[in-house]
Structure formats: C-alpha cells, structure tokens
Amino acid sequence: MQKLIVHGGTKLRGEIELQGSKNSALPILAAAYLCSGKCVLHNCPKLTDIYAASRILNSLGCKCTFSGNTAEIIPSESDYAFISDELMREMRSSIIFLGALLGRHKKCTVSYPGGCELGPRPIDMHLAAFRKMGVEISENFGKVVCNVRKKVHGTKISLAFPSVGATENIMLCAVLAEGETIINNAAREPEIQDLAEFLRRCGAKIKGDGESRIVIEGVEKLGGCEYSVMSDRIACATYLSAVAGAGGEAIIHKACLNCIEPFISLLDQTGCSIYTLDEGIYVRSGLRLKAIESCIRTMPHPGFPTDAQAVFMAALLKSDGTSVFEENIFDCRYRHTDAMKKMGADIKVIGKTAVVQGVDRLYGANVEATDLRGGAAMVIAGLMAEGTTEVSKICYIDRGYEEIEVYLRKLGADIRRE
Numbered sequence: 001m002q003k004l005i006v007h008g009g010t011k012l013r014g015e016i017e018l019q020g021s022k023n024s025a026l027p028i029l030a031a032a033y034l035c036s037g038k039c040v041l042h043n044c045p046k047l048t049d050i051y052a053a054s055r056i057l058n059s060l061g062c063k064c065t066f067s068g069n070t071a072e073i074i075p076s077e078s079d080y081a082f083i084s085d086e087l088m089r090e091m092r093s094s095i096i097f098l099g100a101l102l103g104r105h106k107k108c109t110v111s112y113p114g115g116c117e118l119g120p121r122p123i124d125m126h127l128a129a130f131r132k133m134g135v136e137i138s139e140n141f142g143k144v145v146c147n148v149r150k151k152v153h154g155t156k157i158s159l160a161f162p163s164v165g166a167t168e169n170i171m172l173c174a175v176l177a178e179g180e181t182i183i184n185n186a187a188r189e190p191e192i193q194d195l196a197e198f199l200r201r202c203g204a205k206i207k208g209d210g211e212s213r214i215v216i217e218g219v220e221k222l223g224g225c226e227y228s229v230m231s232d233r234i235a236c237a238t239y240l241s242a243v244a245g246a247g248g249e250a251i252i253h254k255a256c257l258n259c260i261e262p263f264i265s266l267l268d269q270t271g272c273s274i275y276t277l278d279e280g281i282y283v284r285s286g287l288r289l290k291a292i293e294s295c296i297r298t299m300p301h302p303g304f305p306t307d308a309q310a311v312f313m314a315a316l317l318k319s320d321g322t323s324v325f326e327e328n329i330f331d332c333r334y335r336h337t338d339a340m341k342k343m344g345a346d347i348k349v350i351g352k353t354a355v356v357q358g359v360d361r362l363y364g365a366n367v368e369a370t371d372l373r374g375g376a377a378m379v380i381a382g383l384m385a386e387g388t389t390e391v392s393k394i395c396y397i398d399r400g401y402e403e404i405e406v407y408l409r410k411l412g413a414d415i416r417r418e
Contacts, residue, residue, distance in 0.1 A: 003392040004405055006382030007414035008364060011248035014411040018236055018254040019402040020045040020069060020229040023307075024191040026093045027168045028198045028229060029053045030100040032073040033062060034176060035202050037224025044071040044229055049399045052090040056083055056097055075224070085111040085142070091399065095123055095165060098144070099172030102135060106148035125166040129157045133173060133181070154179030154218055162187040162212070162300045168195055175204040177218040186214045189301040190259040194230045201225040233259040235401060237308040238376050240264075240283050242408065244272050245315035246383040249284040250411050257281060262304045266292055266312070270319065291321030291358055298329050310336050310377035317345045318384055319358035327352045336374030339367035343381050343389070364389040369396040376401060383413055 020043035030053070032039040044050060046069065054071070057064040060083070061076030081101050088094045088111040101108035112123075123144075127137050130146065132155045138145045154177050159166055167187040174181035186192070188210055196209035202225050205217035231254045243250045244267060257264065257276050264281075268274055270289040275282040298306040306329035316323045317340060327333045334354050337347045342365045346357040364387030369375025375397040382389030391397075394417075397404055405415045 001392060002394055003390050003418055004379060004394050004397075005416050005418055006364070006379060006389040006391065008246075008362070008383050008385040008387065008389065010246070010383070010412060010414050012243045012246050012250055012383070012408075012411040012413060013248045015251040015253060016239060016407050016410050018231040018252060021191060021194070021232040022047055022049060022400045023164075023232075023234070024194040025050055025229045026053055027096050027172070027191070027195045028227070029057065029064075029071070029073070030096045031172055031195060031199055031202075033057060033060065033075075033097070033100045034103050034172065035075055035222045035224045037075065039073045039202075039224045040226040041071040041073070042069065042226070042228040043231070044069050045232065045402045047399060047402060048395065049091045049093065052087070052094070055090075056087050056094065059083065059087060079105060081105040081108040083108075083110045088113055093165070095126065096168055096172070098126065098146070099169035102130060102146055102148070102152060103173045103176045106152055107146060109143055109145045111143055123165075125159055125161070125163050126169045129166060129170050130173060132157055133177060152177040154181040154216070156182045156184070158184040159186065161185070164189050164192065167192055167214070171195065171199070171206070171214070171216060174216040174218060175199055175206070175222065176220070179218055181216045181218070183214040183216075184212065186212055187300060188212060190230060190233065190256070198225070198227050201227055230259075231256060234305065234307040234373070236260055236281070237263045237305070238311045238380070238401070239407065239411070240267060240281070241311040241315040242380045242383055242413075243283050243411065244270060244285045244289060245318070245380055246413075247285050248412070249282070251277065251280055251282050253280045255279070255281045262302055263308050263312070266296060266304065269293070270316070288358075289316060289319040291316060291319045292323045295324045295326050297326045300329075306330060306333060307373050309333060310373040311380055313354070313356060314340065314377040314380035314384070316356055317359065317362060317381060321358055323356045325354040325356065327354070335370040336377050339365070339370070339378050340381055342367060343385055345381070361386060363387055366390045366392070369393045372396050372400045376404065379404065379408070379415070383408070383415075
C-alpha cells in the first residue's frame with residue numbers, strides 16, 4: 001500500500017505546468033467511441049481513472065493506447081455493447097459510457113458505477129432523459145439494460161438540476177440521434193464546452209454549450225480528429241491552495257483564469273496576491289491568511305466548485321478568523337474533516353455546514369485519504385503542519401492528480417511517495 005510522506009513547514013516557491021483535465025478527458029474518451037475514425041487526444045492526464053476508461057474502450061473492441069500524455073483511440077467495428085461490473089465499478093464516471101453506447105448501438109447493458117464514496121449520485125436524470133429519447137430501460141440486479149425498438153430520436157429535455165454527468169450523457173446520445181435535442185437547465189461547466197468542441201471537430205452539430213440551453217442536431221456519422229484536452233481547473237485550485245496555505249509564491253502555467261474565476265475571487269479575499277500572466281497565474285502568500293467573511297457555498301458553475309471545497313478549506317485551517325462552508329452538491333463531502341481535526345484543526349460540521357475557526361498551529365499525523373479531493377486536502381494540511389504527515393490510501397488521490405508529489409516537489413515541498 002503506497003503512502004505520501006509530507007514534512008511540513010516549508011514555504012513553496014517555483015513553477016509548474018498544469019496537467020490535462022480529468023473531468024474533461026473522461027467524457028471525451030467516451031465520445032471517441034462514437035467516432036468512425038481514429039482520435040488522438042493530447043494533454044491527456046496519466047491517471048488511474050483515465051486508464052480505467054481506456055480499459056473500458058478496449059473491452060468494447062477499440063484499441064486505446066497511451067504514449068506520454070497522448071492517447072490514441074482506433075475505433076471498434078464490433079457491435080459488442082456490454083461493460084462488465086468489474087470495469088464499471090472502477091470509477092464513478094463510468095456511467096458516461098451509457099450515452100456513448102446508446103448513441104452508437106441503440107442498446108447496451110451496464111452496471112452501476114463505483115469510485116469515491118461521496119453519498120448518493122443517482123442516475124435517475126440520465127435514465128429519464130434516455131426514455132424521452134425512445135430508449136426502453138430495465139433495472140435488474142444492479143444492471144441497467146437498454147434497448148431501442150425503432151430509433152433514438154431528438155426531444156426537449158428539461159433537467160431538474162444542472163447535472164454535469166446527465167448533460168454529458170445526453171449530448172453523447174444525441175449527436176447521432178434522429179432530429180434535434182434541446183437540453184434546458186444544462187450544466188455550464190468548462191468541461192461541457194470542451195466535450196462539445198471535441199464533438200464538433202468530429203462533425204457534430206452542437207450550439208449553446210456554456211449556457212443553460214444546449215441544442216444538438218443529430219448527424220449520421222462522426223469522424224475522428226486530433227484534439228488537446230483543456231487544463232485541469234481543480235488541479236489548479238489545489239496547487240493555488242497549497243501555496244496560499246503553506247506560504248510562498250508560484251507560477252501555475254497553462255491555467256485558465258476564466259475557468260476558475262469563482263475560486264480566484266475567494267482566494268483574493270484571503271490576502272493573497274494574484275496576477276494573471278499569458279496562459280498562467282502568479283500567486284504570492286505572505287503572512288497569515290484572512291478568513292472569508294461570507295459563506296462559501298458550493299454551487300454548479302459558475303458558482304464555487306464542490307471539487308475545490310476540501311482543498312480551499314485546508315488552506316484556511318490556519319487563517320485569522322472564522323470561515324463557513326455550505327456544501328450543496330454532495331451529501332458526504334466533509335469526510336476529510338476528521339483527519340484535519342486530528343492534525344489540530346478546529347472544524348465543526350452540522351449537516352451541510354462546516355465552520356472552520358483558524359488555529360495557530362497544525363501538527364503532523366497519520367491520516368487516510370477518504371476520497372480524491374479530501375486526500376489532496378490532507379496533503380495540503382500536511383504542508384502547513386509541524387512535523388511529518390503520512391497520508392495513506394492515496395489510490396484516491398491518484399484518480400485525479402498526476403503524480404501530485406512530483407508537482408509539489410517542483411514547488412519546493414518536502415514530500416515523497418513510499
């Protein structure tokens with residue numbers, strides 16, 4: 001079992017170049033399954049979740065290979081439309097292949113996804129949308145069996161919540177459907193726009209991505225293309241949080257300011273100096289951070305991202321004053337707080353609210369990652385603590401961060417993997 005050993009107390013200084021976006025690469029890999037020609041994806045992060053998606057593509061008859069940060073997907077000619085329970089449970093995002101399978105084969109059988117335990121993440125909206133598009137669905141013994149008697153057809157779909165996963169799944173199913181599909185209350189995340197741009201490069205007709213109404217005109221066929229995945233905005237927020245909490249200064253290259261504006265606006269309130277560069281962000285953190293006066297509420301984009309909640313909380317553990325978080329996306333997203341309290345943090349959790357009172361000192365401890373972002377937050381807390389912190393169960397961290405210890409060492413952190 002691997003773990004990260006963090007020796008705290010060192011200010012961070014240096015420059016790093018961001019990895020490609022996990023949350024963008026995964027749906028794009030699923031979209032490549034719809035294509036009749038070869039797809040080459042650059043800036044694809046080397047992550048366990050990405051490798052899991054690659055194994056799913058290979059199981060469906062594609063040839064998916066990696067060289068550095070470039071993935072090459074050669075399409076399958078097979079009509080095999082089944083993903084095993086074992087492969088589906090390797091990651092929560094595996095459900096995104098449901099839309100791709102339906103778009104291509106008009107039938108499929110999949111199991112419910114696995115991944116981080118963040119509480120219920122129902123796929124009811126996905127299934128309700130597919131039923132409106134002409135898909136017959138039965139759920140038996142943990143399996144979702146889908147069939148289409150005639151054709152998958154376009155329709156108007158109004159989502160009860162701007163779900164990223166549901167929006168992406170509908171897009172994947174709709175690009176090869178008959179007629180026009182309209183998604184109202186669609187998710188507006190930058191990763192939705194990245195997926196749409198990839199699909200357009202392959203011949204899809206999509207308008208409105210980045211807004212709450214997306215219009216998709218089905219086409220008969222998609223070709224392949226060569227495409228570069230966007231940079232990871234949550235990784236950017238993580239490394240900015242690390243510098244803010246531990247102190248120092250850094251330049252984050254390949255960072256998109258517009259993509260993380262909700263995070264930057266709050267980080268600015270802590271007293272950090274933040275400047276934009278050409279395709280990059282400079283941050284400097286000096287003395288003790290200021291607490292955030294207003295409640296930090298996680299919301300769908302363009303609100304504060306739930307994926308940045310844990311890492312920003314870590315940065316504020318030694319701040320001057322009290323910060324209040326309100327988690328509105330997932331039910332179990334405060335599991336990292338027990339580890340932080342073990343390190344000396346003052347955090348009180350009541351339902352979906354967490355109250356963080358800044359403390360003068362944190363202390364190294366042995367902790368276990370509970371999920372992807374919570375694990376990264378423990379690493380940041382370790383950088384801010386006195387002594388040594390050991391973070392185990394880092395398989396969660398490896399799902400979304402490409403060798404996090406290598407990136408942090410480039411910033412001067414004393415961290416290693418054992």
